[in-house]
Amino acid sequence: MKTGTFSELENFEKQNQKPIIIHLYTDWCSVCKIESFQLKKDKDLIKMINENFYLINFETEKAKEKINFQGKEFNYLPNGNSGIHELALALSRNKNQPVYPLWIILDKNQNLVYYHEGEFKPKKMKEKLDEITNL
Incomplete structure (x- = not known):
């Protein structure tokens, strides 16, 4: 699966506008690992995703670089031995602690079209992405 970064997004958007999938996860999240395994098995x-979307996998507790997104600047917020990226909190409806995995789908104009907390089964994801590509 082709993935990109927030910093690449701006250049990519100038060349080829597509809807954007932002996948927020952590390395300690067992549901995230199961979901990732299931998704990687689904070739269709x-x-x-590769043909119709721009995918950003965002590890919210490891990404420490400054990120500019939708005209705002977001930074990593350290907290002892760990921390979280401000962008994860900004994108999440639960502002104290995002629910993982978190899937956010934006249309090609970066407007929110779908928000999904928790496991996103491949069958349901296909249905939702198909709906979005036919908007």
């Missing part, structure tokens, strides 16, 4: 879903 991978093809659909």
Whole structure:
């Protein structure tokens, strides 16, 4: 599955506007690991994402670089031995602690079209992405 970064997004958007999938996860999240394994097995879903979307996998507790997104600057917030990125908090509806995994789908104009907390089963994801590509 092709993935990009927030810093690449601006250049990519100038060349080829597509809807954006932002996948927020952590390395300690067991549901995230199970979901990732299921998604990687689904060749049709991978093809659909690669052809029609720009995917950003965002590890919210490891990404420490400054990120500019939608005209705002976001930084990593350290907290003892760990921390969280401000962007994860900004994107999440639960401002204290995001629910993982978190899937946010934006249209090609970066407007929110879908928000999904918790496991996103491949079948349901395909249905939702198909709906979005046909908007």
